Amino acid sequence: MKTLSQLKKNLKNNFSALKPVKVALLGDSATQLLSVALRGTGFDLGFDLQIWEADFNQIERQVFDPASALYEFKPEIVILFQSSHKLLQKYNKLSPEAYETLANQQLELIASLNTTISASLNCRIIYYNYTEINDSVFGSYANKTPSSFLFQTRKLNYELMLYAANQPGFSICDLSAIQNQFGKATLFHPSVYISTDMVLSIDILPQVAAGTTALIAAMYGKIKKCLVFDLDNTIWGGIIGDDGLEQIQLGSLGIGKTFTEFQHWLKKLKNRGIILAVCSKNTESVAKEAFEKHPDMVLKLEDIAVFTANWENKVDNLREIQNTLNIGFDSMVFLDDNPFERNMVREHIPEITIPELPEDPADYLEYLYSLNLFETASFTNQDAERTKHYQTAAKRITDQQSFVNENDFLKSLNMVSIVEPFNKFNIPRVAQLSQRSNQFNLRTIRYTEAALEKLTDSPGTFTFSFTLEDKFGDNGLICAVILEKESADTLFIDTWLMSCRVLKRGMENFVLNTLINFAKAKDFKYLKGEYLPTAKNQIVKDHYKNLGFFEKDAYWIADVNACKTKDIFINYK
Amino acid sequence: MNRSEILKTVNEVFIDILDDESLVLTEETSANDVEDWDSLNHIQIVVAVEKQFKIRFTSQEILSWKTVGEMISSISSKTL
Numbered sequence: 001m002k003t004l005s006q007l008k009k010n011l012k013n014n015f016s017a018l019k020p021v022k023v024a025l026l027g028d029s030a031t032q033l034l035s036v037a038l039r040g041t042g043f044d045l046g047f048d049l050q051i052w053e054a055d056f057n058q059i060e061r062q063v064f065d066p067a068s069a070l071y072e073f074k075p076e077i078v079i080l081f082q083s084s085h086k087l088l089q090k091y092n093k094l095s096p097e098a099y100e101t102l103a104n105q106q107l108e109l110i111a112s113l114n115t116t117i118s119a120s121l122n123c124r125i126i127y128y129n130y131t132e133i134n135d136s137v138f139g140s141y142a143n144k145t146p147s148s149f150l151f152q153t154r155k156l157n158y159e160l161m162l163y164a165a166n167q168p169g170f171s172i173c174d175l176s177a178i179q180n181q182f183g184k185a186t187l188f189h190p191s192v193y194i195s196t197d198m199v200l201s202i203d204i205l206p207q208v209a210a211g212t213t214a215l216i217a218a219m220y221g222k223i224k225k226c227l228v229f230d231l232d233n234t235i236w237g238g239i240i241g242d243d244g245l246e247q248i249q250l251g252s253l254g255i256g257k258t259f260t261e262f263q264h265w266l267k268k269l270k271n272r273g274i275i276l277a278v279c280s281k282n283t284e285s286v287a288k289e290a291f292e293k294h295p296d297m298v299l300k301l302e303d304i305a306v307f308t309a310n311w312e313n314k315v316d317n318l319r320e321i322q323n324t325l326n327i328g329f330d331s332m333v334f335l336d337d338n339p340f341e342r343n344m345v346r347e348h349i350p351e352i353t354i355p356e357l358p359e360d361p362a363d364y365l366e367y368l369y370s371l372n373l374f375e376t377a378s379f380t381n382q383d384a385e386r387t388k389h390y391q392t393a394a395k396r397i398t399d400q401q402s403f404v405n406e407n408d409f410l411k412s413l414n415m416v417s418i419v420e421p422f423n424k425f426n427i428p429r430v431a432q433l434s435q436r437s438n439q440f441n442l443r444t445i446r447y448t449e450a451a452l453e454k455l456t457d458s459p460g461t462f463t464f465s466f467t468l469e470d471k472f473g474d475n476g477l478i479c480a481v482i483l484e485k486e487s488a489d490t491l492f493i494d495t496w497l498m499s500c501r502v503l504k505r506g507m508e509n510f511v512l513n514t515l516i517n518f519a520k521a522k523d524f525k526y527l528k529g530e531y532l533p534t535a536k537n538q539i540v541k542d543h544y545k546n547l548g549f550f551e552k553d554a555y556w557i558a559d560v561n562a563c564k565t566k567d568i569f570i571n572y573k
Numbered sequence: 574m575n576r577s578e579i580l581k582t583v584n585e586v587f588i589d590i591l592d593d594e595s596l597v598l599t600e601e602t603s604a605n606d607v608e609d610w611d612s613l614n615h616i617q618i619v620v621a622v623e624k625q626f627k628i629r630f631t632s633q634e635i636l637s638w639k640t641v642g643e644m645i646s647s648i649s650s651k652t653l
Binding site: 190 | 589590592612613616617619620621629630631632635636
């Protein structure tokens with residue numbers, strides 16, 4: 001991790017090619033150096049964080065005054081930092097009978113800050129939770145004394161989590177966890193606090209900035225989707241090809257406990273929706289035998305989306321895995337105990353994240369925890385199903401090879417799709433797709449859940465969500481389109497995005513037919529599309545051209561009455 | 574460590590934090606003489622000096638120095 005002065009040097013770099021994000025930072029303590037750390041960290045993650053900082057201790061004034069500079073700035077992200085020290089000052093001024101109302105009072109204030117900001121700004125809010133200050137007035141007895149400051153702080157952090165769980169646009173940055181990890185002596189520097197009113201030490205600022213920008217990056221779709229790992233001495237001890245199935249260290253054998261715990265972590269990631277893939281130098285049947293037969297293996301073959309065990313080099317194998325999953329290298333993490341393999345991959349595929357695993361496997365977990373690789377801005381029930389989707393995708397590829405004619409193959413899939421407008425059930429998934437889809441995304445406009453909800457009430461806007469199910473399984477909601485009435489005869493395609501796992505299935509044609517039928521039914525004459533290039537959406541460069549749109553003034557137009565409907569092999573469900 | 578040795582080390586810290594290779598401090602130098610020596614940079618300098626000398630200043634000291642010489646006095650009293 002860089003130091004604050006190193007981050008500060010980043011500020012002199014050229015930010016012009018980076019993704020600009022307008023951020024408002026409001027704190028009740030001095031935040032100038034936090035602002036420096038945020039901007040410097042943002043640079044390393046590819047963001048030009050354009051930070052507007054409220055004057056010291058102006059949170060309420062800025063938020064509750066509709067004419068304030070905050071609203072004039074129109075930020076996309078609002079960071080609110082209310083410190084435990086100010087909370088303690090508030091507590092100190094209460095009458096003893098009111099001590100136990102502190103958490104509820106503060107929560108009410110936070111909720112009202114959140115609602116007020118969200119009512120006027122289309123933004124996300126990041127709120128730091130509270131670091132613990134044990135004032136030792138009650139000792140450990142504070143734990144059973146609701147009027148103690150420690151009790152109230154912990155209650156507030158707990159209530160904040162419950163509150164945030166129901167507020168899609170409100171995220172918590174876990175400052176308290178940072179203090180737990182590094183210790184209060186590192187996080188808080190009393191003489192600096194007294195002389196400058198900064199509650200974060202210079203040394204901890206890079207950590208806090210990293211935690212905050214990780215959230216921002218996740219909100220803008222920079223997330224890890226897949227974890228690829230080696231087998232021997234990575235998820236079990238020993239070399240299965242040499243030592244044999246019975247001798248690999250797992251469970252109670254040797255240092256097996258550390259690998260068992262490590263596998264539990266991988267399994268939890270898989271259950272959360274991270275795709276797991278194996279990339280190992282092994283004979284496939286030998287490697288798979290461990291998954292099938294070893295009683296202490298936590299991971300099973302069904303947890304693995306792509307299993308690559310052979311004697312080819314890992315760079316080629318990783319390219320193959322990337323190709324099968326159809327995700328960007330920058331959303332992949334590669335774990336291997338062997339420094340040689342790590343360096344080899346790093347050299348050829350620099351986009352992949354490759355943690356420098358410690359030498360002692362006992363240290364793997366604590367080290368990986370500290371990297372916070374899997375930050376996310378959303379979690380839906382569909383995430384947990386993701387491995388299954390990718391496995392069926394791999395099966396589909398095998399199946400496809402037995403069909404000579406592609407149409408015969410598509411027909412054999414028995415595909416059906418549910419088409420419906422956005423509603424409260426599908427909006428969380430649509431918002432997630434909107435944040436995650438980088439490749440098949442024509443204009444790459446990111447929508448939050450709150451923004452999508454607003455759209456559904458807007459009269460000139462028409463929304464479509466599509467699911468896709470076939471004989472191998474249900475892909476869930478995989479495509480979303482937003483149409484805007486531009487004029488009496490033209491519908492503008494504001495958004496068209498699709499999950500890449502359903503490419504080459506004729507879904508584009510099915511969506512187009514749906515849009516054309518809709519336009520005709522509503523007496524529109526033209527569909528108007530636009531392609532806004534990004535570093536990642538090359539695959540849809542000719543999307544409209546391929547669908548028969550003609551180019552006009554940098555837009556793509558389709559005459560709905562002249563458009564031929566396409567052959568499709570998907571039925572409405 | 575004598576005062577001139579301390580001054581030399583402090584000078585290096587200032588150069589690093591203020592990112593100014595040409596900076597030359599004397600015991601008489603004050604914040605008014607150095608363009609970038611504002612309150613924000615001051616606190617970074619203080620923390621970097623603390624680390625360099627493995628000492629801790631009191632909050633009173635941090636606020637009281639008027640010149641580099643006064644800072645050196647604080648350092649030398651803690652590094653005897």
